[in-house]
Amino acid sequence: MNNREKIITRVQKELIGPGSDLFECSDKVNFSDEIIADKPLLRYFSGILYPKKNAIDDFPEVDDESDETPIEIAEEKNDNATASDNNDIIQPVISKEKEDDKEVQYSASTFFPSQYGISFAISKDCPELKIKISFGNYKKAKAKEIAIEYEGDSVELIEQYELDKFVEFDAENKLLKQTKELNKKEKQQRSSCLNSLKKDHRDSGLYKTLTKLFFKDKYKRYENKIETTISIQDIKKSDNQHYRILLSNIDGVNTEDWWKGVINKEKTFITDHLWLHVKLYDQPNNIYVVKIFLENTLLFPHTKFAFSKESLNMACLFQTEIKVETPYLQPFNDYKNNLYKSDEDRMLDFLYREKLSYGIGHNTACTWENCDDDTQKPRWVSSTFLPQFNVKNQSTNISSVDKKCLEIKELSEFNNNKKTIISNLEKLAQSYSKWIDEEEKIKLLNEHDRLLGLNNIKKCRTIQARMQRGIELLETNSMAFHAFQLANTAIYLQMFQNQWHFSKKKDGFEPFEIIENPQLSYQEYATKDYPDPNNTPRWRPFQLAFILQCLPSFIDENSNDRNLVDLLYFPTGGGKTEAYLALSAFLIFWRRLNYPDSYGGVNIIIRYTLRLLSAQQFERATKLILACEFIRKNHTDLGNERISIGFWVGGSTIPNKINNDQNCAEQELQKVQDRLNKNQPSINPFQLSNCQWCNTKIIGKTQPNVNPSIGHRIYKKSLKSYCLNKNCFFSENNEGLPIVLVDEDIYKNPPTVLFATVDKFAQLAWREEATSLFNYNGNRKPELIIQDELHLLNGPLGSLVGLFENVILSLCTTDNQKPKIIASTATIKNVEEQVKGLYNRPVQVFPQYATNADDTFFSKTILESKRRYVGVLPTGRTQTMTSLRLNAALLFARLEIWKDSVDKTEADQFWTIVSYFKSLKHLGRFSNKIIAELIPEIKQLQVRYLMNVFPFNNNYSKLPYRNLELTSRIPNERIKKNLDKLNISFDGNLEKYQSFDIVLATNMISVGLDVERLNIMLMNGMPPNTAEYIQASSRVARKNEGVVFSLFDPNNTRDLSYFEGFIPFHKTFYKQVEPISVTPFAENALDKMLFTSMIAYFRHKMGYSANNMATALNENGNKQKLMSEFNQLFNNHSFADEEDKQVISTIINELIQQWDNKIQNSPKDSLFYYGGKHETERKKNLLKSVQEKEKTDDKLIGMQSMRSVEPSVTIKIKKF
Structure with missing residues (x-):
């Protein structure tokens, strides 16, 4: 069993069972007769078939004794999931939270499934179905059944401390066994003897093992395997083709250990309430759809529905499974979904036609024989509460x-x-x-x-x-x-x-x-x-082919391909970035060779949507730019101007000014130096931690026993960056690094490559200096726009970007030159409409499928797989409870790997757990439970397995300090540092290690995170869309085998649906990506962004960028010219219909009129585009920020970001 299998097996044992304890059982492989030191409802979280709830109150209990809990063993106290599990009554609760899910939410305690099953298809010539049902039920174990493995250390103490009356050591089988059932007096005597042993040998293995053996009631599992064959004719003869039979009436069934109790003063037998249902549905093409499900019809009083009640534990079935064997299985299709499909959906059906599904679950998942291999027809189909699917690798090796x-x-x-x-x-x-x-x-x-x-x-x-x-x-x-x-x-x-x-x-x-x-x-x-x-x-091959097909777009300006958006569509980690960076290098050199007098300024704009993505990708792009500059210095035909890269992002990420401003570059450098002088750790505020040529740290020691130096300094009112390695080609003596980090420097010396976030471009309306980015000095316009992770430009963000993009493309266009656009993504749907809405251009996807989704020539699906997906659905527990137990199981599993490995560093592959949450709210809820609930959870797990001793307890003791967060609420200066920390490997030293235990993350990690040592992830709930699910889960198993646990919320209908169709979904999840919506001319987008776009156009396209030129609207016929030109941008837009164009024209007229009114009502020379936060009689602002929206009646609001953010409100609590 490899390490990944060990992890999955541990999760199965802890959440579903059996096999979650140390007590001896005869079946050491499947643990079919396991004994556990808990009631099974307190131990297991999934795979449980409950009785139905009823409102009856009168329900006398049958021998429902309390567990023994020794007061002298603190570690053994309350070995349950969470405090809430011990509630006497489990009540359904309606949640008032509406942030993430539109559906009405209930606590998971409402999901106590009393029936579950599967549906599958068979051909109509199938004569019969062979059905196998298995489950476990638990009863209190007898004393003589309870034993535990023990090597025999210090067994002589048993007799010495007079414990031999209660326990014996089987030397031949290495077992400690209880000798007999004890009465109350004998239990007191046993406790007294054990306390004496504790006093002298509390840390001994014998004491800990005896403690586990003696205390807490134990429960034994009884295996039930039921087989029956039902003919199709018998089903057809039943009413409505619905056949049902009591499990107890099936031949050969032994019901001796099934529960018998009293309800409403009447004897009740579970044997009368466990039903097997088989329903038959006629379908076209000579097909029957069969639905088989188990049902527990026992009505159980609602007021007694508590996990601690022994009667409820006896009335439940555990580890339930339905399996059907027949050679007549047929691919299972949801025929209702075949109606009203779009052309793209029909195309996807065609491409994925060989990806076959053979069943779906109901309150469970469905699996079948060879589910990973579509070339082999299955002979059985089965239910499962832990579905698994290996997503196949893509090979780019082409034998030809x-x-x-x-x-x-x-x-x-x-x-x-x-x-x-x-x-x-x-x-x-x-x-x-x-x-x-x-x-x-x-x-x-x-x-x-x-x-x-x-x-x-x-x-x-x-x-x-x-x-x-x-x-x-x-x-x-x-x-x-x-x-x-x-x-x-x-x-x-x-x-x-x-x-x-x-x-x-x-x-x-x-x-x-x-x-x-x-x-x-x-x-x-x-x-x-x-x-x-x-x-x-x-x-x-796909990289080189993509480069070749795009070259004519740059070489031949008259090529039709220039107007085409080339979309590079390839799975995450496939190498998309290298392909478009190579094209960037080609364009840089082509401009310098072909246009020696006008190559300068910004050549390329590369845009990203997320801070984490931009931080990592900036380093990758910088490496290429340094290589290009190194080449330039060795070629006289490449010009004298340095090839450079600029990082144009928000002020919260990097200082935007050199001096005379809060958090300016000068102040930030001084803060760094002050901390270094005090030998304190310092965070580099400039997102550049290492020289990207030789890897020398930007802040480091140049000589022993001296304070570290900083590879940044202010020189002639600019920030200069350089490598501290004197031999490096980019040391201070060699002109330093061609990297521009501060906005003021970017405007003064526009870089060859402008690396930015999409949000930053909203600043075009506010910054007069931004004109320099579009080369109005005789140089050629920017010729290439690269948009990475195109799928992120959707919804409100995509709509605002799409509207503003009209201005950006206009600024990059002259009469005989327009920019080339290249985009990349790993997930697409409805891409033609998305690209039309964003760029008003046609799109070509590369590589292109032909007849099958498994082969594009440039990539082929192969049988090998690195990433396995495992589904988890709690029954009777909340998602948060289950997440705590699941995280504990994963932390314990890595400890087992460490313990069993000769090379202890082998555990690094699964040491750090990435826990993904679909919102900050959910992440915060879990984060607050790490100390209070997760640590006790893993501690109790290690106590159960007698592993809560040094050094094993280091597995959890530093958990509060070894968890890392990657979310939007993390300060920008910490993002890069956190990414670097993730690369710290587990060195095998459990006593003292630096690697992190858990990474708490939101969709920030969906793109751009590339850490090879991350191989285990927990998805806490289904993300809002499939693309995010694919992108986020693809962060693990990028080099080695890994596993993704998908934890679903059973009370969210969407989550439940994904779990029920877990394997069919994962077989084709690129097909399942939802269409992307971009509506740049929607009313909300126009209200927010149209005026910002107009100002940016007027300032930088029409040439009135200076801050004091807001009144130029009334000069030289500019009002009519702006109205005409700005309208024309949208009149030529293929995404806008006639009604859109009319609405836009009307709004443009209204905005220009309001602008004109402001000019008329302002003293001469007092109106600025934006003169500062505080207006005076001599300084009035045309632009109002979103934060000022509530203070003004006009519509002249300027967006400073592409995000749709409303003003925040501070709430003060006066009394609590």
């Missing part, structure tokens, strides 16, 4: 493509054989063409499928033609070929440096403070071997 063709160094300028390079590129395009030919030959079953396939193949041929065109241009255009080689050289250098200086495998040390080893000259890279000879840098 020679690896030599893909070697990056061979495509760089370190290879001067152009003919060979072109030939190798041709081989890639030809291999793709042959694959398309083969796909076209595939015989499809019907005309509908054939037409869908041909439509896809036509798109594939378009891609192949674009690749071919790119190769032809490289062959015929020497300047383009040179730029292509330089781009490959940059990628190679970046990867070389990364492997040489950033690889953790190198000599086993982490990123260091200072290095003095010399760096290589440019020429040495041509001859020096790659640092890892077994991992020669190669393009994945």
Whole structure:
């Protein structure tokens, strides 16, 4: 059993059972006769079939004794899930929380399923169904049945302390056994003897084992396996084709250990209330749908429905399972969903037609034989409360493509054989063409499928033609070929440096403070071997193909492809970033070679939506820019202006001003220096912790026994960054790092690559200096816009971005030049409408499916799998309770791995648990329970397994200090530091380790988080959309085997539905992604963003950017010109219908009129776009912030972010 299986098995044992205790049982494999030191309802959280609740109050109990709990053993006290589990009465509670789910919410105590089952399909010639039912029921164990393994240490103390009357040691079988049932007096004598042992040997294994053996009532499991065969004819003869039978009436069933009790003064037998139902439904195509379910019809008094009640424990079935065997199983389809499907949904059905489902659950999940392999027809279908599915890996290895063709160094300028390079590129395009030919030959079953396939193949041929065109241009255009080689050289250098200086495998040390080893000259890279000879840098075929198909967009400005949005669609971790960074490098070099007099300013805009994503991706982009600059310094034909990158984000992320402002760069640097002088740890406020060329820390020691130095300084009113390594190419003596971090510097010296968040662009309406970003100084406009994680631009954010994008594209466009747009994502749906709403352009998705979702030529689904999904549905517990138990089980499982491993560092693979929450509210609720409830939970688990001793107790003792949060409420300066902490591995030393135990996260981790050591995740509830579920869960198992536990809320109908169809959903979850909605011309979007867009256009497109030029509206016919030009932006928009255009025109007129009124009503020269927070007679603001909205009646509100944020309100509690 590998480590992943150990973790899943531990979760199954703790949440469902059996196998959750140390007591001896005869079945050491399946624990079918286990003995536990709890009532089973207090121990298990799922897989339970309850009786029905009733309002009857009169219910005498049958021998419902209290558990013995020794006062002398504090660790054993209250070994239950949470305090709430001990409530005498479990009441349904209606929640008033409405933040996340529209449905009415109930506490999970309302979900006590008294029936559950599965539905599946069979052919109509099926004669009969073989049904197997299994479950466990529990009864109080007898003393002589209770034993526990013990090696025999100090057993002589048993007789010495007169405990031999109560326990005996079986030396042959290594067991401690109770000898007899004890009366009250004997129990007191036993406690007295044990207290004497405790006084002298409290830390001994014998004392702890005897404590476990003696105290608390024990419950024994009785296995029930029932088999029956039901003919289809018998079902059809039943009323409404509904066959039912009592389990007790099935031949061969032994009911001796089934519960018998008294309800309402009448004897009641569970045997009269356990029913098996089989229902048959006629379907087209010679199919029956069969629904089989178990039902417990026993009416149990509501007032006695408590987990501590022994009678309720006896009336429940545990570890329940229904299994049906038949060779006549057929794929199961939800026929109702086949109606009214969109063209895209029909296409997806066609592509995923070979992904077969054979059943669905009802209050449970459904699984079947070989559920991971669609090539084999199953012979059985079964219910399960712990469904598992291995999501297949995607392979990018193509046997028909020679690896030599893909070697990056061979495509760089370190290879001067152009003919060979072109030939190798041709081989890639030809291999793709042959694959398309083969796909076209595939015989499809019907005309509908054939037409869908041909439509896809036509798109594939378009891609192949674009690749071919790119190769032809490289062959015929020497300047383009040179730029292509330089781009490959940059990628190679970046990867070389990364492997040489950033690889953790190198000599086993982490990123260091200072290095003095010399760096290589440019020429040495041509001859020096790659640092890892077994991992020669190669393009994945899809990356190189994407680069080739996009090249004509840059080389040929008249190409129709220039207006096309090229969307790179590939699973998370596939290498999308490297592909578009290579295109960025190509454009940088192409502009410098082809336009030596106008290449300057911003060439490329790269935009992200989340802070976490931008922080990590900025480092990756910076590595490439440093490589490009290194190349420039060694090529005289690439110009004198440095190739640079700028980080243009909000002031809460990085200082936006050099000085004379709160939290300006000068002040932040001084704070860092002050802390360093006091030997205090300091957080780098500039999001740049290491030199991205040689990995030397930006804040570090240059000599022993001296205070650390800082690789930032203010020079001539600018922030200069440099590497502290004097031998580095980017040291202070070598001009430093070409990185621009502060807004003032970005405006003064626009970087080659502008790296930004989408929110920042709203500042165009507020900042006159931002005009410089669009190169109004004779340089060419920005030519490439890259939007990573396109799927995040949806809903309100996508709508506001889509509206404002009209202005950005206008600012990047001249009469003969428009920007190219490249986007990337791992999840798409309705992408044509989304791109139309965002950019008013057509889109081409790459790579393109042909006839099957498993093969695009550039990627193939293979049988291997790194990531397994495991579903969990609590029964009778809240989701929060279950999350605590599940986290405890995972923390205990990693301890077991550590204990059993020879190499203790092996546990690192599953040491840090990522716990995902769909909102801050849910995360906060759990975070507050770590100390009060999670630590006691894991502690009790270790007590149960006699592992609550040193060093095992270090597994939880520092949990409050070893949990990390990655959410939007974390200060920006801590985000980068937290990411670095996640990379700290568990070193195998349980006594003292630095790695984190739990990471609490929200959707911030859905994109951009790439930490190879993370391999275990808990999804607490289904996220708002499938895309987020896929993206977030893909953060684990990126390199090694991993597991994602999906914990569903049974009282949320959406969650329950996903659990019931767990395996069908995970087989096709890329197909299940919900359509993305972008409505840039909705009323709310126009109200919030239209005026902001208008001001940005007037200032930066029409040339009136200076802050004191707000009155220029009334000059030179500007009012009519603005009205005409701004209307034209939307009149040409394909997403806007005639009604939208009329509404927009009306609003534009009203806004311009209000603007004009403000000019007329303001003293001369007193109206500014924005002159500051405090207005005076001589300084009035045209723009009002959202926070000022309540103070004004006009509509001239300017958004400062793309987020739809209303003013916050402070509430003071006067009396509590």
